[in-house]
Amino acid sequence: MAHVPEKNDYQYGFHDEVESVYDTGKGLNEDIVRDISARKEEPEWMLDYRLKSYEHYRSRPMPEWGADLSEVDFDNYTYYRKASDKPARDWEDVPEKIKETFDRLGVPEAERQFLAGSGAQYESEVVYHNMKEEFEKLGIVFTDTDTALKEYPDIFKEHFGTVVPPTDNKLAALNSSVWSGGTFIYVPKGVKCDVPLQMYFRINNEMMGQFERTLIVVDEGASVHYVEGCTAPTFSSSSLHAAVVEIIVKKDAYCRYTTIQNWSDNVYNLVTKRAHAAEGATIEWIDGNLGAKTTMKYPSIHLNGRGARGTTMSIAMAGEGQVQDTGAKMIHNAPNTSSSIVSKSIAKDGGAVNYRGQVTFGRDSAGSISHIECDTIIMDELSKSDTIPFNEIHNSNVSLEHEAKVSKISEEQLYYLMSRGLDEETATEMIVMGFVEPFTKELPMEYAVELNRLISYEMEGSVG
Amino acid sequence: MKTATKDYSTYKDALIAFSHGLKEPEWMLEMRLDALKNIDKLDPPVIERLRYNRWPLWEVPDLSGARSKNTIDPFEFIEDKADANRVVQTGKNTVIDTLSESLKEKGVIFTDIHTALKEHPELVKEAYMTTAVKPDKHKISAFHAAFMNSGLFLYVPKNVEIEEPLEAVFIQNSLIEDAFVKHVLIYADSYSKFNYVEKFLTKGEHKNATNIMVEVIAKSGAQIKYSAVDQLGENSTVYFTRKGFTYRDSHIDWAVGVMNGGNVVADFDTDLAGEGSSTDLKAVSISSGRQVQVIDSKVENYGNHTEGNIFQHGVILDRATLTFNGIGHILKGAKGADAQQESRVLMLSDKARGDANPILLIDENEVTAGHAASVGRVDPEEMYYLMSRGIEKTEAERLVIRGFLGKVIQAIPLKNVRQELVETIERKLTSR
Numbered sequence: 001m002a003h004v005p006e007k008n009d010y011q012y013g014f015h016d017e018v019e020s021v022y023d024t025g026k027g028l029n030e031d032i033v034r035d036i037s038a039r040k041e042e043p044e045w046m047l048d049y050r051l052k053s054y055e056h057y058r059s060r061p062m063p064e065w066g067a068d069l070s071e072v073d074f075d076n077y078t079y080y081r082k083a084s085d086k087p088a089r090d091w092e093d094v095p096e097k098i099k100e101t102f103d104r105l106g107v108p109e110a111e112r113q114f115l116a117g118s119g120a121q122y123e124s125e126v127v128y129h130n131m132k133e134e135f136e137k138l139g140i141v142f143t144d145t146d147t148a149l150k151e152y153p154d155i156f157k158e159h160f161g162t163v164v165p166p167t168d169n170k171l172a173a174l175n176s177s178v179w180s181g182g183t184f185i186y187v188p189k190g191v192k193c194d195v196p197l198q199m200y201f202r203i204n205n206e207m208m209g210q211f212e213r214t215l216i217v218v219d220e221g222a223s224v225h226y227v228e229g230c231t232a233p234t235f236s237s238s239s240l241h242a243a244v245v246e247i248i249v250k251k252d253a254y255c256r257y258t259t260i261q262n263w264s265d266n267v268y269n270l271v272t273k274r275a276h277a278a279e280g281a282t283i284e285w286i287d288g289n290l291g292a293k294t295t296m297k298y299p300s301i302h303l304n305g306r307g308a309r310g311t312t313m314s315i316a317m318a319g320e321g322q323v324q325d326t327g328a329k330m331i332h333n334a335p336n337t338s339s340s341i342v343s344k345s346i347a348k349d350g351g352a353v354n355y356r357g358q359v360t361f362g363r364d365s366a367g368s369i370s371h372i373e374c375d376t377i378i379m380d381e382l383s384k385s386d387t388i389p390f391n392e393i394h395n396s397n398v399s400l401e402h403e404a405k406v407s408k409i410s411e412e413q414l415y416y417l418m419s420r421g422l423d424e425e426t427a428t429e430m431i432v433m434g435f436v437e438p439f440t441k442e443l444p445m446e447y448a449v450e451l452n453r454l455i456s457y458e459m460e461g462s463v464g
Numbered sequence: 465m466k467t468a469t470k471d472y473s474t475y476k477d478a479l480i481a482f483s484h485g486l487k488e489p490e491w492m493l494e495m496r497l498d499a500l501k502n503i504d505k506l507d508p509p510v511i512e513r514l515r516y517n518r519w520p521l522w523e524v525p526d527l528s529g530a531r532s533k534n535t536i537d538p539f540e541f542i543e544d545k546a547d548a549n550r551v552v553q554t555g556k557n558t559v560i561d562t563l564s565e566s567l568k569e570k571g572v573i574f575t576d577i578h579t580a581l582k583e584h585p586e587l588v589k590e591a592y593m594t595t596a597v598k599p600d601k602h603k604i605s606a607f608h609a610a611f612m613n614s615g616l617f618l619y620v621p622k623n624v625e626i627e628e629p630l631e632a633v634f635i636q637n638s639l640i641e642d643a644f645v646k647h648v649l650i651y652a653d654s655y656s657k658f659n660y661v662e663k664f665l666t667k668g669e670h671k672n673a674t675n676i677m678v679e680v681i682a683k684s685g686a687q688i689k690y691s692a693v694d695q696l697g698e699n700s701t702v703y704f705t706r707k708g709f710t711y712r713d714s715h716i717d718w719a720v721g722v723m724n725g726g727n728v729v730a731d732f733d734t735d736l737a738g739e740g741s742s743t744d745l746k747a748v749s750i751s752s753g754r755q756v757q758v759i760d761s762k763v764e765n766y767g768n769h770t771e772g773n774i775f776q777h778g779v780i781l782d783r784a785t786l787t788f789n790g791i792g793h794i795l796k797g798a799k800g801a802d803a804q805q806e807s808r809v810l811m812l813s814d815k816a817r818g819d820a821n822p823i824l825l826i827d828e829n830e831v832t833a834g835h836a837a838s839v840g841r842v843d844p845e846e847m848y849y850l851m852s853r854g855i856e857k858t859e860a861e862r863l864v865i866r867g868f869l870g871k872v873i874q875a876i877p878l879k880n881v882r883q884e885l886v887e888t889i890e891r892k893l894t895s896r
Contacts, residue, residue, distance in 0.1 A: 361839075363814065378829035384796075387824040390513060393839045396811040402822065402837040408829045 010291075011457075012105065013234030013264050016204055018097045020123070023081040026207070028074065030054060033177050036080050040146055040180075043153070053166035053176035060170040066356065067294045067325040072268055077209035077240050079178045081123040087144055089130045098122050105231060107200045114446055115227075116195035117142045121212055122202050124180040135193060140224075141186040142197050145213050148184030155186055159217050163246035163274050163302075172272045175211045175244040182212035182243065187222040187253075196225040196258070196444055203232035203239050203267065214245040216255060218281075223254035227447065231291070234264040238293060241267055247275035249283050251305065256284040260447060262454065263291040265322060271297040279305030279334070286442050287314040289324050290454055298356060300329030303337035303368075310339040315439045317458055318351025318383070327356035327389075332365040332398070339369075344436050345376040347383035348459075357389040359400060366397040374404040377435060429459050470522060472503045472610070478527040479610065485529035486578050489585050492592075499599040499609035506603040511729055512789045513819050514758045519727060520701050521604075523673040525613050525643035535639060536667050542633055543880060549574065549630050553646075554667070555637030556614035564628075571621040574630055577647055580617035587619055591651045596679035596709040596735070604703050604731075608645060608677050615647030620656040620686075629659040629877045638668030638697055648678040652686035652714070659689045659877045663884075666697030666725075674702040682714035684738065691719040691876045693885045698725035698753070705731045712738035712767070719875030722749035722759055723888045733762040736770035736801075746775045748869040750892040751784035751816070762791040765801035765831075774805035777868055780816040781893070787819040790835060796827040803833040810842060810868060862893060 022039070024032045033054045037047040062069055088094045091108050102108060102120050111118035117131030119142070126144035135142070141152060149156050166176035183199045203210050218224055232239060241263060249255045255275070263269055269292035275283045285299040301310035312328035330339035345353040355374045376385045387404050409431055417427035433440075436455060440448045479500060483493040508517070536554040549567060551574060552560035558576040567574075573584055580588050593599050599609035616632055636644045650660060664676065674696060682688055696702055702724060708716040722730050734743040743763055751757045763772030776788045792803030803826075809818040822835035842864050850860035866873075869889060876882040 366814075376826070378826065378831075381829055383829060384827040385824075386826065387822075387835070389823070389837075390821045391819060391837060391839060392513070393809070393811055393818040393820075394814070394816070396814050396816070396841055398811070399840040400820075400838055402820070402835070404822065404824060404835050406824055406826045406833040407831065 010234055010264055012231035012262065014104070015233035016097050016101050018083055018095070018204055021082045021085060023078050026076055026078055028079045028178065032079060036178055036180065042149065045157070046149065049161065050177045053173050056166050057170060057173035057177055060173055062170055066296050067323045069268070069294070071238070072240065076207050078205070078207060079209045079211070080180055081205065081208060082125050083122045083204070084125065084127045087126045087129045087147065091128060094128050098127055101202060101204070102128070102200065105200065105202070110198065110446065114195065114444065115198045116193055117197045119144060119183060119199040120202065121181045121199065123204060123208060124210065126181045131197070138191045138193070139188040140191060140193055141184065143184050145182040145184045145215060146180065148215070152184070152186065155217065156184070156215070159246070159248050160215055163248060163276055164244050164272050168272060171242045171270045172244050175213060175242050175272070179211050179213035179244065182214040183216070183226070185216040185224060185226060187218045187224045189219045190221040192223045193225070196227045198227040198229070201228065201230040203241065206235035206237050207239060209240040209242070212243050214243065216247045218249045218253040218255045220251045221253055225256040225258070227258045227444070229260045229262065231262050232264045232267050235266050237266065239267045241269045241271070243271045245271070245273040247283065249275060249277050249281040251278045252280040254282045256286060258286040258443065258447070260288045260451060261291055261295065265291065265293050267292045269295040269297065273297065273299040275301045277301055277303050277305060277308035277310060280307045281305060282309045284311040285314070285328070286439070287312065287326070288439065288451060289314070289316040289326055290458065293321065294323045294325070296325045298327040298329055300331065301339065302331045302333060303339065304333050306334045306336055308334060308337045312341045313439055313442055314342070315344045315436050316353050317346045317455065318348070318353040319458060320349040320351060322351045324351070324353045325356060326354070329358040330370055332361045332368045332370070334364060336367040337365060341372040342438055343374045344439055345374070345385060346379065346432060346435070347376070347385050348379035350382035352384050354386040355388065359389070359391045361393045361395050361398045361400070363394050365395045368398045370400045372402040375435070376406040377432070378406065378408055429456055432459055472500050475524055475527065476500060482527040482529050488578070488581060489589070491589055492581065495593065495599060496610050499606040502600050502606040503603060503610060506600065506606050508603040509731065511731070511758055511760050512821055513787055514729065516729060520671065521673050521675065521703050522607065523643040525611050525645050536635055536637060538633070538635060541635055541665055549628060550632065551575065551616055552633045553614060553616070554635045555642070567626065570624050572624060572626065573617060573619040575617060577615035577617045577649065584619070587651065588617060588649065591679070591681050592649055593679070595681050596707040597677060597705060604675065604705065605677070608647070608675050611643070611645045612647045613645050615649065618650045618660065620652050620658050622653045623655045625656065626658040629661045631661045631878065633663045634665070636664070636666040636672065636674065636696060636700060638666050638670040638672050638699060640668070641670045641672065643673040643675070644700070646676045650678070650680045650688070652680070652682045652688050654683040655685040657687040661876065661878050661881050662690070662692040663881065664692070664694045664696050666700050669697070669699055671699045671701070674700045676702065677705040678707070680708040680716055682708065682710045682716050682741070684712045684714060686714040688715070689717045689877065691881070693721040693881060693888065694724050695888055696724040696726065696728070700724070700726045702726065702728040703731065704728060706733070708734035708743060710734065710736050710738050710741035710743065713740040714738060715741065716743045717875070718743065718745045719872045720747045721872050721885045721888070722747055722757060723885070723892060724757065725755065727755055728757045730757065730759040732760065733764070734772065735764050735766060736772055737766045739767040740769045741767060742771040744773045744775070746872050746875060748872040749778040749786055750781070750889060751778070751786035752781040752892050754783045756785040758787040758789070760789040760791070762793065763803060765794040765798040765803055768798060769800040770798060771802040772804070775871060776807040777871065778818070779810045779812060779865055779869065780818045781812050783813070783815045785817040788821065790822045791825065792823070792833055792835065793825040794828050794831050794833060798828050799830040801828065801831045803831070805835040807837040809839040810865065811839060862890070865893060
């Protein structure tokens with residue numbers, strides 16, 4: 001048998017000693033919701049919205065399906081923690097310790113090299129946000145969501161909560177009551193932002209709850225590519241990340257949303273992501289899930305306008321103690337819409353990776369098509385995988401094709417590569433890289449390199 | 465899922481009298497009374513994408529023990545063939561019960577379940593709701609165990625191979641109001657091999673709760689070809705359990721035409737317990753009118769090198785609903801197991817609803833599993849081909865659909881049953 005190398009530590013698992021400017025202590029109650037709103041100097045309607053959401057959160061039971069959430073202890077999280085006074089536009093103005101963190105994560109470097117704009121959230125607040133001047137001149141708004149509420153109140157109020165209402169699920173209700181930070185993007189009519197905008201999310205303390213709220217509005221004929229990344233320190237106690245992401249893509253516009261989720265393996269990652277596509281619009285979720293203890297995330301697209309297109313391309317890797325319960329939803333509400341779902345999953349060292357999906361063709365979806373592909377590799381005896389897709393059709397003039405495969409690493413491929421002189425480990429890694437290639441090739445070059453490195457690191461020690 | 469609660473304990477005395485009236489052995493009565501206590505404690509099975517808590521499935525059958533008045537002429541539904549090996553039941557009564565002398569001599573038992581309970585109590589006791597389905601599995605099985613009021617027992621001894629098909633016909637008596645709780649127990653002993661063909665029909669228009677359970681137990685090396693055409697009536701609300709259990713190297717081949725008129729849960733499930741055992745489950749269905757038919761096909765691979773294939777094709781018309789849940793479950797330790805499935809749905813109406821939910825639950829890595837599902841309209845290329853050969857559109861469509869449902873038609877060994885399925889398909893298709 002091949003030599004089993006030691007598994008390295010999660011390289012982003014470091015914790016920094018950063019004093020908070022303010023936090024609300026453990027647990028949540030109505031006063032804390034009011035406190036968060038007051039500190040943010042929000043308009044009355046937002047406070048009402050938060051309070052109503054809080055009521056719904058309290059009355060709503062936990063989801064009974066999906067991953068096991070019985071160990072999520074809502075009373076032990078800190079729901080709001082502020083680490084710096086206000087978002088800086090220059091890294092030099094970011095508190096030194098926090099800047100060091102993001103330096104170690106390579107965020108400023110990436111911004112200089114290939115991004116149109118970049119932001120960084122630390123705990124509950126955005127600490128840095130900037131966009132290159134050339135893009136600002138085009139009228140693109142790229143800021144944190146709190147600032148957007150103050151500076152763009154009309155466009156904010158028009159769209160906020162219209163895609164994911166607080167009543168959608170318990171975690172969405174929680175987010176709606178305590179949301180803080182997140183990204184706001186508005187791309188004006190006809191403006192094409194060819195270079196990605198990036199946001200980086202970092203949790204630093206243990207038992208922290210991060211509830212960022214992202215709202216992206218892409219106006220008619222415009223286009224944007226947004227990238228998010230996330231990491232956290234490794235602790236024995238859990239943290240909770242419950243984001244809500246809403247995307248509105250108007251007529252003939254385009255939006256791609258790329259996520260590389262690499263939380264440390266003590267984070268519950270329970271995220272609601274949904275997008276509305278108008279006539280002729282295109283939305284693409286590129287969703288990579290590598291980290292977290294438990295993920296429940298099913299990016300969805302409502303194809304509401306004639307000829308709208310939706311794509312979800314995802315990979316999920318679950319290692320020891322991890323549950324990646326992810327998937328996709330495509331709701332065809334208009335004629336001649338099309339959707340495509342490609343999901344690639346890998347389970348190893350006792351991890352569980354599940355695909356859960358929903359494709360619906362409504363009454364008015366004549367001429368629509370959907371193609372769904374789910375492939376899974378189970379690396380070893382300890383690991384497992386469920387594939388649970390639902391396909392619901394209410395129109396006779398549509399076409400849906402669904403395929404899925406689950407297997408271990410192909411022995412034929414392994415044999416072939418090893419007969420060419422590769423050792424088992426290299427051969428296995430090569431097969432896995434080939435398996436996830438449809439995903440990595442969709443990433444900007446720098447991310448693809450990083451992701452390949454991450455996967456290669458995840459695969460270490462998996463043969464033996 | 466909540467269903468309307470009912471105090472089933474009030475039926476205890478009637479149930480005891482009913483069981484005594486049929487001279488059932490003591491263990492059977494005990495099983496009934498145990499199950500009776502459990503009905504309220506258990507939940508109905510979860511069927512994905514279906515809420516059936518309001519379905520009228522919980523009517524208790526007439527327990528007075530009176531032999532129901534027989535006003536149904538079975539020859540309205542079957543041919544008069546004196547030499548056929550068959551059991552025909554109308555309502556609770558067995559009206560035809562013929563088995564050739566040569567098969568009797570070989571030890572084959574093919575008779576109604578209460579006769580079997582008297583003549584072969586040990587065999588029935590060994591197999592009845594002990595292996596494939598246990599009474600406390602869920603609310604439906606508990607209800608069934610408590611109120612089962614008629615049925616069939618088929619036993620094929622070791623090494624016996626039967627060429628000619630064994631035929632069972634069940635005609636639900638809906639000329640009267642009475643719940644239909646029918647049990648079919650098929651016990652294939654080691655290395656036996658046979659064909660079994662089954663029909664379920666309804667006579668009459670009463671709205672009757674229908675709880676049917678078929679258990680098929682395949683001992684080592686047994687090979688069973690099971691085919692069925694279900695044509696229960698429009699006013700019958702049905703929970704139909706078909707459950708197989710396989711020992712080492714055995715095989716069950718299911719081919720079922722689900723062509724009922726009313727609302728139906730078809731819960732088809734096979735446990736591949738023994739190493740090297742396998743099953744093919746083929747189901748075809750047409751939903752029409754406003755009916756809801758849900759076909760929940762499940763194969764659970766427990767043993768090493770077990771192989772399960774699910775094949776489901778369906779056509780939906782009018783305002784009907786047809787749901788295919790295909791569930792392949794490979795359990796931990798089932799090395800070399802294979803779970804495959806294919807579900808295809810043809811939508812012929814914009815007011816209909818079709819669901820194809822192919823689910824794979826995999827707890828083991830040395831396996832292969834796959835599924836394919838599709839939903840769409842009649843293949844325009846096939847239509848074009850046929851029409852370019854001078855066939856009219858409606859006729860071409862019929863031919864394409866018949867081909868689409870063909871796998872189950874081909875699997876039926878009896879010509880007249882095959883013909884009947886084709887006629888049922890034609891009737892359902894032309895009713896729109």
